[in-house]
Amino acid sequence: MTQNFLSIYAKSFNWAGFFLTKTIYQNSSNLYDFCRTLDDIADQDLELEIKKKNFEEFKNDFLNKNLGNVTIKKIYNLIENFDISKSIILDLFDGVESDLKENVKFNSNKELIIYSYRVAGTVGLMMAKILKVSSKNSLKAAIDLGIAMQLTNIARDVIEDGKRNRSYINSNFESITKTLKLADSFYESSFKSIKEIPLNSRFGILVARRVYREIGNKILNKKNMDNYKNSGKIYVSNFGKINQTLLSISDLIKLLFTKQGEHLTKNEHSIINEQINLNERI
Numbered sequence: 001m002t003q004n005f006l007s008i009y010a011k012s013f014n015w016a017g018f019f020l021t022k023t024i025y026q027n028s029s030n031l032y033d034f035c036r037t038l039d040d041i042a043d044q045d046l047e048l049e050i051k052k053k054n055f056e057e058f059k060n061d062f063l064n065k066n067l068g069n070v071t072i073k074k075i076y077n078l079i080e081n082f083d084i085s086k087s088i089i090l091d092l093f094d095g096v097e098s099d100l101k102e103n104v105k106f107n108s109n110k111e112l113i114i115y116s117y118r119v120a121g122t123v124g125l126m127m128a129k130i131l132k133v134s135s136k137n138s139l140k141a142a143i144d145l146g147i148a149m150q151l152t153n154i155a156r157d158v159i160e161d162g163k164r165n166r167s168y169i170n171s172n173f174e175s176i177t178k179t180l181k182l183a184d185s186f187y188e189s190s191f192k193s194i195k196e197i198p199l200n201s202r203f204g205i206l207v208a209r210r211v212y213r214e215i216g217n218k219i220l221n222k223k224n225m226d227n228y229k230n231s232g233k234i235y236v237s238n239f240g241k242i243n244q245t246l247l248s249i250s251d252l253i254k255l256l257f258t259k260q261g262e263h264l265t266k267n268e269h270s271i272i273n274e275q276i277n278l279n280e281r282i
Helices: 005-009 011-017 022-043 048-063 070-082 086-097 109-130 136-156 158-163 173-196 199-220 225-229 238-256 266-273
Strands: none
Touching (some): 011 022, 011 199, 022 048, 022 070, 022 086, 022 109, 048 070, 048 086, 070 086, 070 109, 109 136, 109 173, 109 266, 136 199, 158 225, 173 199
16 A cells, blocks of 8 residues: 555654544545645746646646546545535645745745645644534634644744745744744644544644644754754654653643633734635634
């Protein structure tokens, strides 16, 4: 059997996937296959015009429901089985398309937050649907967890993105630190609502949240730009994942005594709502 994209690329989530049921893991993998296929179109080492052509072909396959494309067939199965709005997926297409430029340069937190919603908050929302989350507050929190993970990615990949002429944040350690602080606000916002996730999936999401957040902690431990540049790809070791998994047990217990509160990132969601009606997606 061919190894799926989730196990190859999404090592942190694949680790957490060990704690999901086989059916939920397979549905999550099908979602990731779609997202990774789309993401790879923008990241391949090809001429820009070729990437734009590949993007349009894939988008047309989606819009025209070309079930002959196995990846498209998988995402439509998820759409139909879990009541996922096509608007969410079109937001994801918009996010990837914004990377199909000679140069990408963000000049504000607003651009950063909207982009992070499009390329990752959408994935968090679709994942929540797969987990059969129905609470509106919890679906908003799922968006937050996706955004938090994307901001962590951006903070980790400043050098790599720079080689692709993408500048989501400034290439200095102060900007990286500020981005991780912003990510932390989204991680915090996501926590209480994990209580609304069915018990058989709750621990897996807590593990994914902790492992990914630990990437940010490892970045901060570099303390300056020279150390950061010399570190290569920053990741959590298997030992580190085991440690974060054990700490997630305390999170699971803490959730039992935690009351659902107000959504913490209202201001950030208001920024997204200036361009995208989140209520329609949820």
